[in-house]
Every structure is written in C-alpha cells, then in structure tokens.
Amino acid sequence: MSKANGHTPLRIAHLYPSLLNVAGDGGNLMAIERRCGWRGLAVESVPINPGDNPDFTAFDVVLFHGGQDVEMVLAAQDLRRNAASMRAAADEGVVILAVCAGLQLLGHRYVPSRGEPIEGIGVLDLETVGGNERFMQHAACEATVAGRTDVVVGFENHSGKTTLGPGVRPFGRVIAGAGNNGTDGTEGAVRDNVYATYLHGPVLPKNPWLTDALIQVALSRKASQPIQLAPLDDESEQRAHDVALAKALRNRGRRTALTPARLAPANAPAPVR
C-alpha cells in the first residue's frame, strides 16, 4: 500500500456546469478539489460544455449533476453524442458521480408525466418515470463505497420515480426519505465505479468519508495499487453531517415532508415544516 502523492494531477471532468447548476452541486467539485489540496494532491478540473467532444476515459473522475427540466433536455441531447465515450469510461472503471438528472440520464430513459420521453445513454440499468408528487426533503441512506459502510446525508428534490434493473445495485439503503421511488427502499445506483444518487445538499461536502472514498478509488485506479489518504480534521464537515442527519431522521417514514412547488392557488396555506 502506498501513500498518495501529488505528481500527476487527479483529472476531473465537470459536466455541463452552465446547464446543471441549480442545486449547489458545484460544491461536490469544491469538496474533491479542497480535500485533495489539503493533502498536497494536485487536481485538474475541466468543464465540459455542450458541443465539446471529451474523451471521458482520459479522466479519473466525472461529475454529472442535477438541473431543471429544460436544461436536462439540453444536457441529454449533448450527452447522446458522447455516449460511447461515457460508456467506455464507465467500463474502464473511471469514477463517475451522478446526481439526480445525472442519474436519470445515465439510465435508459426518463419518461416525464407530460411531454416527450428523454432518452438516456443506458450506462446504468435503470429507468425513470415522472410522478405527480415531488420528494423534497432531507434524506439519509446507508451506502458502501471502497469497502466502507456508512451513512450518507443530503437533500432530495425530485418527482421522477426510478426503478433499478438487474445490471445495477442500489447505491444505498434508505434510512429516511423517498430514495429512488418512495416505495422500494433503494437509493441511487452503482455499477463498477459509477455512483449515482438523488442526494443534493451538495452531497460530498457534508459526507467527507464518501468524498475521500471516491478520491481513494480514483487514485488507486490511477496508481494501479491501493492508495491510502491522510486523515483530515473533519469537525465542520461532521457537524454539517450530523445536523442534516438529525433533520432527515425527523422525516423518517414520510415520503414527502415538504409541499412541492406551490404557486397556485397562491393563497393556499403555506406548508408546515
């Protein structure tokens, strides 16, 4: 087992930062960059914009975040052009973190309750159907990454209901929240080093163990041998994690804690939280 060193930078592809930017998910990139930086590990992040022709196999980490419906359609169009490259990266074990719309678009398709189905690229064996209730709440699940099993907390905000096929396993088991569909207790999906979740928050800054596990998987693959990361002082991360977990546990057993987009009728009583 060898120590990580900073000679060759960890290369991160950040997908469509101008399209998929609504839920603070850019914090996931900051988490990886900072936690590498604090350990003296070099990071190079490359924004991938529509029209680019990236070779995803040349990266160690790919970040694919959530977005609004309109932007999701634009992202899907561009992603289909680059489907072969993304599939090759997944097959070769590149670490891919996909959140919300990212999860849905790596699946086979997303069938919204209104409008045309959006074709995904089938890197993950899952399918999503639009629902008429929105899951908007603090959530928590138990996940295993790089041999460590621990709690992952975040904030879910989606109306799509995802069903997993036999080609993937769940990323986590729901502790609190709706997870993939509000019924089967699964959260997210995993195959090889592709980790997909519905958890925003953003998810990585308040789950430092998960961030480090992903960095570790990526570095170990890059070095072709197991890499050990130096521990960091995670006091503020742990506090954020604990508060989010306490909030999620208060929602336990409820599939929707918050009332969704309630613009009309405007004088309806406001939701009680």
Next chain:
Amino acid sequence: MQTREGRDAAGSGISRRRRLSPALFGALIAAKAAGRASRVFGAGGGTSLPGMVARRIAPDVLARVRPGRDLHTVLITGSNGKTTTARFVTALLRGEGLRVATNSAGANLVQGVTTMVVEAADLYGRLAHGALVGEVDEGAVAAIAAEMPPDVLLVTDIFRDQLDRFGEIYAVAGVLDSVAKALPPSSTWAINADDPMVASLAPEREGKRLTFGFDLRRSTDHITRAADTVRCPRCRADLEYAWVYLSHLGDYRCPACGFARPPLDVAVTALDTLAIDRTDMTVRTPTGEIRLSIPQGGTHIAYNAAAAITVLVGLGVPAPNAQASLAAALPAFGRLERIRAGDRDIVLAFVKNPTSFNTTLRTLAIAGEPRHLLVAMSNSLVDGEDFAWLWDVDFEAMAPALARATITGRRADELGNRLKYAGVSPDLMTVVEDQAAALDRALEALPSGTPLVILAGYTPTIEFRQEMQRRKWVGPYWEV
C-alpha cells in the same frame, strides 16, 4: 354625515359595490382592532394580522374596497428588489404630494398586502389615498392581481430563490406569464427588459408595456455560477451578451432565433457607484433625463431606481421632485443598513439567494469589506429548508479580506462548512449557537474604526433587529 360621504364616494362611479356590506364593515373593524392590538402588544407591528382577520370575515375584501376617483394602484413583484423598489416608488409619489399606503415592512404575502389595503381604507371600505404601492411575493401575486387589478404591475427580475418553495424558476416565469395575460388591458405591464426571462413573458398581451434597463456601453458584472437565465427563453440556445450588468441581467440577443432585449422606455445611461452608501446615476425617461444621487450603494440600486421611475411613467405622474425624493431614500431595514451600536458601527445586510448575496458582497467589496463578519442562516418557513444555494455564493472572492467570521443561526453548521471550503481558515471562524451571544462575541473582537458586517437570512435579520431594538440601537423594523 358619513353616510352622505359614502353616497358621494359611491356616486363617483368608481366603486364596485353600491351598498355597504355588513361583512366588509365587520371585516374592517375587526382588522383595524387587530392591528392596533398587535402594535400595542408589540407582536411584529401588525404587518399581517389585520389582513388575516379581514380575510377570515370577508375573503373577497380586496375586491370589495372602493377606490377613490384618482387612486393609483401599483403592485411590484419579482425575485429581488421588491422592497427597495416599492420604497423608491413611495418616496417618488410622496415627493409629488400624494398620500401613499404601502406594505413597507416587507409583509408581501396575501395577508400582508390585504393588511396594507384594510389599514388604508376607512370603515366603509373607501380608499381616500392617492396611491397604494404593494410589494407582492411571486407566490401571492396571481391571487392579489386578480382581486385588485393594479394600474401598474412591475416585475423586477426572476432569479433562483427558494427553490424548495417554488420548484424551478420556469415555474415562477409561468405564473408571471399567466398573471400578465390575466391583467386587464388598462393595466400597464412594466418589466425589467435586461432580464431575458422577464422580457419574454406574455408577448401577445394586449395593453401597455413599459420596459426599463441599463443602457451602458460597459459591463458591470460577469456571468457567474449563480446566473440563472443565460439561455434563450424561446429556443434555449445560449444567449450572446454585449454587456452583462448584474448576474444574467444585461444586453443580450439570441444568435439562433433573434430574440433580443426589447427597446428601453426608461434607461440608466450613466452609473457611478461611489461607495457602499451612495449611487450616482442618470436615467433617461420618455420625457427627459433625471440625475439621481441615492444614499444606497450597488448596481441593484440603479435597477430599483429605474424600476420606480418606470412605475411613475406608467401611472402618468410627472416627477419633477424625483432627485430630492430619492436623495432622502435611506435603505430599508437590513439592506446594507448602517446601525450605530454604542461606539461601534454595524452594517446589516439581509441576503436570501445567490444573486442577492453576491450583489451584496460586490457592493461591500467597494469599501474592502467585509473584514469582520457575523453571518447567520436559519431554516424556517420563510428561509426554506434547503441551503444548497450557499454553495453557489461567491464566498471565495470574500475570503482573502476576511479577518474574522462569527457564525450563528440554526444552520451555522452548513454555513461554517461552506466558508471552510471557500478557503476561510477555520482559525478565523467561531461558531456561536445563540444569536445574541454571537453578536456580543463579534462586537467584542471588533477593532475600533472597523464596521461589523452582518450578513443574515430573513429570520436572523428580524431576530438581530429585535435584539438591537432591545438594546435601543434601532427602532422597530416596520418603521424604518
């Protein structure tokens, strides 16, 4: 006597109800009593309770009140700038001698707007005021505009704000689009043309439209990760900006479909932000140029002033006294509000979404602030549950100048972690759970001659002001 006056008012031809209704009378008496009681007992100045009481008794109270012959009605909605714009409109109208009723404490939901109206009305439901100026939450504007169609409805902008409450910004745009279409043609639809989403709303609407924006040959901002609408609202192609003024506000056009910023009826043609408490600007209107010097800082202040002048243009009220009216327009509570705390200075800024946060930070940066910071976020109904947006705020730009940060509020955890990842050394940060204690700690550590900058979400802003009121540093927030 009063009955005769009532007949006179009814005889003016404007009132919608000819006979007094017992329900309206009862609603108004009860509402006014509730307002007085609330003020006497100090429960928040009665900014929403009277409206709540009135609607309980007469749910259609807004449609039943009887505007006088020359009453001007204005509703102001949008994501950012509602309160300051409403204050500017109020100052301009008062400067021209009109009596104005407004919901100045930012009580901008249905009950707050109803409170404004029932307090302005007499017990017979007559409105003798010259103008009603209401700021209205995006979630409440559909109901209010339907019950009380305004002479002018102004939209400031659409930014991402409380996504866990409103869903997506496209949902907000959709609501405003239907509101515009439902407005009677006699109403003026006044909009920020620099906001592509706002400019694209209700293109087929009948009735007058007025636009405002910047006509500057330079950029005053750049597209950041907080920008929301950088794609064409019609065809989704990336917009091209000749100039970017504030987040996604700017002079844009779509290379694919030709959608472009519409011509400006009211335009800011010169802008010099001199300090965090002063903005000098020139505004072009259909009837000539106005030079303004406003005792508040930031490009957003120029937008709010242009918006307010657009409202007066829409009402057809000439504003020869505009310069003097706005020269005296001090910040609303918590809008970079300067507070003297014994021998220390405090600047209190209410921040609620990435754009308002970034705009505030950019304005503070003019003076090299913040150096000593007290920052607070809490989750409550109005603040929202989801604080992910903090990761879209450009704290990175603020980090180098920061000497000390005290962090408080019920979401101090998320805030502290965000600041750590923005590059603020944990050695400079102190988390103090109790807000009053946090205020004391921050002031204790403050070197003389340096202001304490407080950046706070809605609930913490109100709570800090209550604490400062107890200490006799400020008056009640609804009187600012």
